[in-house]
Amino acid sequence: MAIGWLSRLAAATPPPVFAAVGPGLLPATERLLARPTLRRCGSPREAAILLVAGTIPEPAGAALDRVHDQLPHPRASFDWDGGGDAEAAIGALWRGLLGGGASEPDRLPDEPPNSWRGEGDHGQGGEGMMGGVPYGRPMAMTGDDLRDGLSLDLYTARIGPFAPMLPPGLQLSATLQGDLVVTAAVARPPFEQPAEADAPEACAARLLRLLGLGGDADRLLRGGRPRGLGALAAIPTGLAADAQGGDARARLRAWLGGEMVDVVCPDPGDLLVGLEWHEATLALASFPPSALRRATQAAEAA
Amino acid sequence: MSATLPLLVLLTLAAGAWLAAWLDRLIATGRIEPLAPLRVGAALLLRQRVTTEAPDAMNWRLAPAWYLALAAVGLSVVPFAPGAALIDSPVGIVVWGSCEALTVVTVFLHGWSPNAPFPLIGAYRYAAIGLPVMLPSMFVLIAAALPAESLSLVAVVESQREAWNLVRQPLGLPLFLLVGLTLTLRGPFDYADGEDLAGGTSAEDSGPGRALWQLARLAMLVAFSAMAAAVFLGGPLGPWLPGPVWLWLKTAGIMALTVAAGHWLARTTPGRMLTLLWVGLLPLSFLHLAIAGALAL
Numbered sequence: 001m002a003i004g005w006l007s008r009l010a011a012a013t014p015p016p017v018f019a020a021v022g023p024g025l026l027p028a029t030e031r032l033l034a035r036p037t038l039r040r041c042g043s044p045r046e047a048a049i050l051l052v053a054g055t056i057p058e059p060a061g062a063a064l065d066r067v068h069d070q071l072p073h074p075r076a077s078f079d080w081d082g083g084g085d086a087e088a089a090i091g092a093l094w095r096g097l098l099g100g101g102a103s104e105p106d107r108l109p110d111e112p113p114n115s116w117r118g119e120g121d122h123g124q125g126g127e128g129m130m131g132g133v134p135y136g137r138p139m140a141m142t143g144d145d146l147r148d149g150l151s152l153d154l155y156t157a158r159i160g161p162f163a164p165m166l167p168p169g170l171q172l173s174a175t176l177q178g179d180l181v182v183t184a185a186v187a188r189p190p191f192e193q194p195a196e197a198d199a200p201e202a203c204a205a206r207l208l209r210l211l212g213l214g215g216d217a218d219r220l221l222r223g224g225r226p227r228g229l230g231a232l233a234a235i236p237t238g239l240a241a242d243a244q245g246g247d248a249r250a251r252l253r254a255w256l257g258g259e260m261v262d263v264v265c266p267d268p269g270d271l272l273v274g275l276e277w278h279e280a281t282l283a284l285a286s287f288p289p290s291a292l293r294r295a296t297q298a299a300e301a302a
Numbered sequence: 303m304s305a306t307l308p309l310l311v312l313l314t315l316a317a318g319a320w321l322a323a324w325l326d327r328l329i330a331t332g333r334i335e336p337l338a339p340l341r342v343g344a345a346l347l348l349r350q351r352v353t354t355e356a357p358d359a360m361n362w363r364l365a366p367a368w369y370l371a372l373a374a375v376g377l378s379v380v381p382f383a384p385g386a387a388l389i390d391s392p393v394g395i396v397v398w399g400s401c402e403a404l405t406v407v408t409v410f411l412h413g414w415s416p417n418a419p420f421p422l423i424g425a426y427r428y429a430a431i432g433l434p435v436m437l438p439s440m441f442v443l444i445a446a447a448l449p450a451e452s453l454s455l456v457a458v459v460e461s462q463r464e465a466w467n468l469v470r471q472p473l474g475l476p477l478f479l480l481v482g483l484t485l486t487l488r489g490p491f492d493y494a495d496g497e498d499l500a501g502g503t504s505a506e507d508s509g510p511g512r513a514l515w516q517l518a519r520l521a522m523l524v525a526f527s528a529m530a531a532a533v534f535l536g537g538p539l540g541p542w543l544p545g546p547v548w549l550w551l552k553t554a555g556i557m558a559l560t561v562a563a564g565h566w567l568a569r570t571t572p573g574r575m576l577t578l579l580w581v582g583l584l585p586l587s588f589l590h591l592a593i594a595g596a597l598a599l
Binding site: 007009013045073157211231235282 | 341500
């Protein structure tokens with residue numbers, strides 16, 4: 001009884017969607033999720049619908065399954081090729097779930113990603129109570145801080161390919177100390193996207209979202225003007241400098257003015273070391289997706 | 303009056319949380335949907351509460367409850383009518399100050415307990431930002447207590463019969479708004495739950511647990527707004543209308559201002575914000591206190 005009442009109340013909310021974006025569909029997905037009738041989720045835990053946009057290349061298949069299994073029940077996934085009325089289809093899926101429709105089961109077995117490979121009395125690995133990779137899970141280990149030499153915890157992890165703060169497809173192997181990037185290497189480059197993904201409003205929207213102006217990002221994607229204050233001032237000067245003498249702030253200024261930006265992105269590994277994580281995500285989003293992809297491919301080839 | 307005070311506090315928290323969620327949606331989307339907060343809450347209650355591997359389960363469950371309790375305790379020292387607060391403490395400002403400090407601990411626990419990297423980074427970031435924000439808060443509140451010569455909020459309200467503290471100490475409310483944005487994890491001061499961390503301390507929250515945390519955030523916004531209304535806008539003082547109505551109106555005004563600032567101001571990187579806080583805002587708040595002290599002499 002109470003559940004039926006709650007379901008009816010909830011059915012009118014925009015469906016909470018987490019997007020796993022494949023090659024070619026970044027601009028279409030961004031425009032779709034900017035609509036007020038869908039709710040873009042920053043974490044799979046918040047979502048009920050997993051939007052799988054495009055064909056996900058096989059190396060990222062296991063990561064997609066892991067993201068899928070992180071959605072709480074009841075959940076459904078929606079494979080989208082960029083056509084049709086995706087909004088209506090997602091809405092129907094959401095109402096179906098609330099109406100007692102079947103929830104998708106886990107795709108992966110609920111067990112650790114790796115077998116137990118440890119050292120020490122309890123197989124924990126590392127030294128003493130720290131470090132090691134028990135069951136394939138990296139544990140923190142102390143190391144020197146890049147900035148002041150203090151010995152603090154280092155944590156190495158692979159982030160991506162569907163991490164919402166990184167370009168789709170990009171998988172970083174990064175060592176973090178707190179939120180300072182100590183080492184970074186590109187494990188997989190971002191997926192190829194159409195030229196539309198480099199459009200000024202799309203590029204500006206990605207940066208505005210990382211600056212906490214999600215409403216403005218959606219307005220830009222719907223063809224409106226941003227209303228927020230302080231976006232340019234919020235980006236540190238000199239962040240992510242390019243060979244032409246520009247920086248992240250200058251590129252955002254150009255994008256907000258409706259200009260295309262054509263720059264060469266430095267090797268992302270070098271670009272990110274020494275930045276805080278927030279700065280690192282801003283630095284990556286401050287290059288057009290095509291420039292970032294070229295830079296990661298060049299780094300891979302080297 | 304005293305018998306109805308517990309009810310007034312609960313009613314203000316509940317209705318205020320709904321109003322805050324509604325304002326949030328109105329300012330974000332421009333849509334007038336009074337039922338939207340209840341609908342979103344219902345959608346969350348129907349979802350599974352997922353847990354992570356080896357979390358600190360007790361603190362994960364307790365963090366939203368602490369946050370709600372701190373909002374309720376903070377609101378309980380605010381006078382709803384001249385001379386009438388649920389807890390008429392002679393050190394009401396200190397009680398509120400401890401709620402602020404414990405909020406930092408609560409948000410830290412919320413990020414610590416899921417045993418996951420992004421929530422943990424959000425937790426440490428918030429603790430780093432929280433400390434230098436709490437210091438200006440204390441200076442600003444002590445400055446507001448000087449004309450009253452008391453740390454009691456009832457006395458602070460009484461001291462504003464001639465002129466509101468907003469007029470006597472114009473820097474106070476803007477500085478206190480920064481504290482409000484921090485306490486309620488909003489906009490330019492939301493260093494706990496940023497987009498660069500996939501939701502930070504809330505990244506692993508789902509279902510009813512997420513609903514409760516979001517409700518607690520809104521309740522803290524109500525408590526903060528009522529406190530700001532009492533300290534800077536004379537709280538329940540005003541002509542014609544009863545005291546509680548004046549307090550509600552002023553609280554709603556502060557709430558709208560805080561929600562709008564949260565949506566319209568960009569958030570800079572944590573390192574730059576720390577510099578801004580320690581080098582800019584902390585000396586400014588001390589100067590504010592020194593001026594208020596000189597005027598009170």
